[in-house]
Amino acid sequence: MRNPWAQTGNYRTSYEQDTTIFANYREIVSVGLLLVALCILPMFLERSQVLVLNFILIYAIAVLGLNITTGYAGLISVGQAAFMGVGAYTVALSAPHLPFWLTIPLGGLTAAILGFIVGIPSLRVKHLYLALATLAFQEIFVWVVGRSPALAQGAAIPVEMRNFLGLEIGFRNHNYFWYYIILFVLVLMVIAWRNLLRGKYGRALIAVRDNDRAADAMGMDPGRTKLFAFALGALYGGVAGGLLAYMQRAVVVEEFTLGRSVALLAMAIVGGLGTVVGSLLGPAFIEFLRLYMERLSEWMKSNAFIQSITPAGVDVASALLPLSFGLVIVLFLIFEPRGLYNWWRLLRSYFRTWPFRY
Amino acid sequence: MKRVIVLAMVAALGMVMAQGRTVNLLWSGAVTGPTSDVGGPYGAGIEDYCKYANEQKLIPNVTLNCTVRDDQYQNPNTQRIFEEALDRAKPAMYLGYSTGAMLQLKPLINEVKMPTLPASAHIGLIDPPNNQYMFLPVSSYSEQVVALMEYINRTEKNAKIALVVNPSPFGRAVVDHARRAAQRLGQTIVDVREVGGGNLDNTALLRALDAAGATYIIHQNVAGPVANILKDAKRLGLDRKIKQMGAVYTGGSDLIRLAGDAAEGYLWASSYYTLDENTPGIALQKQLAARYNRSADILNSTNYTAGMLAAAIAVEAMKRAAQRFNGRIDNETVYQALIGMNGPNAFKPGFAVSTKAGIEIDFTRTEQTGAEGLRVLEARGGKFVPVTDPFTSALFRQVRNP
Amino acid sequence: MIDFVQNLISGIAVGCIYALAALGFVLVYKSSRVINFSNGQFIAIGAFLAYALAVWAKLPVLLAALLSMLLTAGLGFLVERVFLRRMVGQPIISVIMVTIGLASVLDGLMYLTPFGSGNFTFPQFLPQGGLNLGGLSVSYPQLLAIGFTAIFLLLFGWFFQRSVLGVSMRAVADDQLASMSVGVSVQRVFALAWAVAGLTAAAAGIVVGAVSGLNQDGLIAIGLAVFPAVILGGLDSVPGAVVGGIIIGILQSFSTAYLDGLFSQIGLVGGGSQYVMPFVVLLVMLWFKPHGLFGTEEIERV
Structure with a gap:
């Protein structure tokens, strides 16, 4: 290994090595450095920029969950936003009575239980049908919230936390405070993710995804494995939703609709299914795409020349966002199905052999 | 220096x-x-x-x-x-x-x-x-709806009213105030139904409301669903039995365009002047x-x-x-x-x-x-024309907070 | 009693619209195993094309409707050529995601036009009101929906039983490899399935436009309502799509008539159970009879 810092690929040669979290100590150091960088990053950013980061990190947690359900177990879920909603509403109802470090896990747990129920068809049917089960759950969730007076029928339920261990949390530090909480939770969730999937269970998931009959023959129960994956993915969604509730200071049902579920799935795909790096890159990519398309469309609206060359009745600016979002998904699937994770891998291997090529 | x-x-x-x-x-x-x-x-x-x-x-x-x-x-x-x-x-x-x-x-x-x-x-x-x-x-959506209820009360006491609202916080905003206002006015809210866009057929809805004895429907919605309900009511001949009306986002030129003739007679509560x-x-x-x-x-x-x-x-x-x-x-x-x-x-x-x-x-x-003032307007000949002077709902101030 | 019959008839009329929208969906699934999440966008584009041809190009409405169906069929063909053909052999999740991405792209294309926001209505081409018989009533656009569904069902029946292309489509649906080996062009079959899907989607869009006016969100929502119908009928069954669609239509009509009151008694206020019941049925079907009423059960071998 000429440059161990840019090592790519899997260098694990034995089962003992394969079950470690980090391949070598250098990986520990580089992850540590990344964490330090993430910790000092907000000091250079405005409040609203930290807000953008907060959204990205929260989506990253939800996408990690999706990467268990979809990436590892191969079950397509278009209901992740509804699981986020379950977590958020659990937090909204329990926040007046419990501290946040209890309400957020509680939200995750509730979501996991519901995920278990929604996943029941996976005992009998395969991926395609399951996508529709999650679609049904997504629609039923939004409907039930809208009809329940206890949940304010979908209007805002405030979730206020103004004080933490004597630290006053207000407009000035709200986003920063939650940035560190979210980052901490994300790190925990990533460790748990990696820990779980490197062991026996993760291998069972892959086996079931690739060929469930063969896995069955080898003594794994495909139905139960999938069901567990479903509940686990929902748990990540619930935790993300709980964090979102605190960060947005109020829970509104509009946050947890089908559109958000689809966006989360797109983030997972663009990032690269089944990878931690992809779970971070995907949300960041989609959110920044949205941000820059918004800038571009505002610039186009204000630019007299562009306005003069577009025919009347044609609204390029408002079409930009859905067009770019859809094209990114389609183009990634056609040309880079392994997602941004693969670019990350290629980049590292480029530096590894630099200045030589293969 | x-x-x-x-x-x-x-x-x-x-x-x-x-x-x-x-x-x-x-x-x-x-x-x-x-x-x-x-x-x-x-x-x-x-x-x-x-x-x-x-x-x-x-x-x-x-x-x-x-x-x-x-x-x-x-x-x-x-x-x-x-x-x-x-x-x-x-x-x-x-x-x-x-x-x-x-x-x-x-x-x-x-x-x-x-x-x-x-x-x-x-x-x-x-x-x-x-x-x-x-x-x-x-004025708020709630006030618009309560004002419409007061307007009904001018000509008919103890009216039976059904609310049809959008399935969103926007639509549901008015329900509680309408119920309290009905109590004060001696009116009955016979039913509250949520109807959103893409309502391809409203026969079951209109017949159920008719069976419940509603002679008025108050809408808190956007123009699309209201237009479909108006068209179906006309087809079923219920337009003569049930008078329909609604808050600010239900009416206007969009409703006339979508519902055509069926919009005739629709009552609209709005605070804004019209283009005429x-x-x-x-x-x-x-x-x-x-x-x-x-x-x-x-x-x-x-x-x-x-x-x-x-x-x-x-x-x-x-x-x-x-x-x-x-x-x-x-x-x-x-x-x-x-x-x-x-x-x-x-x-x-x-x-x-x-x-x-x-x-x-x-x-x-x-x-x-x-x-705080608003008027009730009526669709006549493809246009909304005011049928009341501007007024403020006195009742709304009493029912705003229970 | 008359209420019951009226609700039944109205439900069937709405169900025929779902059936129309479901036909193309099932056809695509049957031949290529693709779940098409962009069906709603095809419905919307078909309706808007018909509007544009009728109002802007001032064509007679029926001609405009026919042309729009052909154009949307062309769009389906194009989509298959440009996007879906590249996905043959890819994992199912990728293929599904492509249709989701496609939905977004088509949304964007609609935003480029004035149809992206606002409400539109077709010029009057059917008489006002509806048919009234002995206290029962059906509107003319609803009759149009029933007629369209019947025509398409007959055409499809003939097509699959008698025509060479139809038989080869069934062969491809049954076994891709085997049909390739006997000289059936799988690519042609896929392209044709997408074209027909566009055609029926446009028909559904035109009917929806005639019933309730044209609005992008409303038209796309019909695409979502199709999922319960196809699961109920069986994802790969053409008659199943029609039966499933009609059952969902009746279910919605009965929910509004009889269920809304029950829901408010258990604390779910506001009614609107017609929006959720189809999805409840979908979930229950997946629990107990996942392959639907008419679908073929998948038998797998290791």
Whole structure:
């Protein structure tokens, strides 16, 4: 290994090595450095920029969950936003009575239980049908919230936390405070993710995804494995939703609709299914795409020349966002199905052999 | 010598401040995405009024920097746009949009003391907690519905009424107040049903409401679903048995276009003047639509009027803040100017109807609704014509808080 | 009793619209195993094309409707050529995601036009009101829906039983490899399935436009309502799609008539159970009879 810092690929040669979290100590150091960088990053950013980061990190947690359900177990879920909603509403109802470090896990747990129920068809049917089960759950969730007076029928339920261990949390530090909480939770969730999937269970998931009959023959129960994956993915969604509730200071049902579920799935795909790096890159990519398309469309609206060359009745600016979002998904699937994770891998291997090529 | 230089610098600084000062005004709403048929014209109204305000120098020595941003009806976008503005170009006033996002932003708006005029007239926005800086340009949805119930009571006592509302916080806002008002008036709310877009057939709904004895349907919705219900009622011959009416977003030119003949006789509660009336506000609307090349659809939209009214209130509050506080225009002085906008100082731009006292827009510290007057209009021959004088719902004030 | 019959008839009329929208969906699934999440966008584009041809190009409405169906069929063909053909052999999740991405792209294309926001209505081409017989009533656009569904069902029946292309489509649906080996062009079959899907989607869009006016969100929502119908009928069954669609239509009508009151008794206020019942049925079907009423059960071998 000429440059161990840019090592790519899997260098694990034995089962003992394969079950470690980090391949070598250098990986520990580089992850540590990344964490330090993430910790000092907000000091250079405005409040609203930290807000953008907060959204990205929260989506990253939800996408990690999706990467268990979809990436590892191969079950397509278009209901992740509804699981986020379950977590958020659990937090909204329990926040007046419990501290946040209890309400957020509680939200995750509730979501996991519901995920278990929604996943029941996976005992009998395969991926395609399951996508529709999650679609049904997504629609039923939004409907039930809208009809329940206890949940304010979908209007805002405030979730206020103004004080933490004597630290006053207000407009000035709200986003920063939650940035560190979210980052901490994300790190925990990533460790748990990696820990779980490197062991026996993760291998069972892959086996079931690739060929469930063969896995069955080898003594794994495909139905139960999938069901567990479903509940686990929902748990990540619930935790993300709980964090979102605190960060947005109020829970509104509009946050947890089908559109958000689809966006989360797109983030997972663009990032690269089944990878931690992809779970971070995907949300960041989609959110920044949205941000820059918004800038571009505002610039186009204000630019007299562009306005003069577009025919009347044609609204390029408002079409930009859905067009770019859809094209990114389609183009990634056609040309880079392994997602941004693969670019990350290629980049590292480029530096590894630099200045030589293969 | 030194003194002269300092004096000169102070004078120069003063000149710069007096001339090149800009004040920010922010609107974010759904120019695209869901409800963009409302958000598009609303944003256009704000944009055009701001251009007009700068051209006419409505606020002396101040350039108004109007930012109209598209949040695609997504709350995270609204939140980001608002916080970005607080970080970079802090607005002296915020013009908001959707019910959900505004309810969500309430705590933050209260904390940063930002006077806010949302397009949504959900009563929960100006109800406690965190309501101090929220102001509705016109009467709330709840008040519109209660006013319609009072209007029914004028001709028929003990009426049986059904509510048909949009399946969203926007639609559900009115239900509680309508129930309390019915109790006071001796009316019965026989049923509350939620109906959204894509209602391909309303036979079962209309027959169920008819079977329950409803002779009136009050809608709190957008034009599309209402138009479908009107068409089906006409086909089933129920249009003679059941009189239909609704709050501000149900009516207007869109309803006439969608429902055609079936819209005839529909009653509409609105605070805004129609394009057929000759008031200063409507005249300005026509003039600006022509000057800035707006399409006929936008000119004819009540939401264009609504956007202009919101911007006009903001500009007027800024102007008054500058007068009262020595040219200081920021969120605090604008708030003071807004809550001083009453009695002889009420604002009269001519976009919305005036009550008997001749007051169009007024706010106080506790009365956070601008135009409290409204009229009932009826669709006749493809146009909405007023059938009442402007009035204020007295009953609504009694039932607002249980 | 008359209420019951009336609700039944109205339900069938709405169900025929779902059936129309479901036909193309099932056809695509049957031949290529693709779940098409962009069906709603095809419905909307078909309706808007018909409007544009009728109002802007001032063609007679029926001609405009026919042309729009052909154009939307062309769009389906094009989409298959440009996007879906590249996905043959890719994992199912990728293929599904492509249709989701496609939905977004088509949304964007609609935003480029004035149809992106606002409400539109077709010029009057059917008489006002509806048919009233002995206290029962059906509107003319609803009769149009029933007629369209019947015509398409007959055409499809003939097509699959008698025509060479139809038989080869069935062969491809049954076993891709085997049909390739006997000389059936799988690519041609896929392209044809997408074209027909576009055609029926446009028909559904035109009917919806005639019933309730044209609005992008409303039209796309019909695409979502199709999922319960196809699961109920069986994802790969053409008669199943029609039966499933009609059952969902009746279910919605009965929910409004009889269930809304029950829901408010258990604390779910506001009614609107017609929006959720189809999805409840979908979930229950997946629990107990995942392959639907008429679908073929998948038998797998290791």
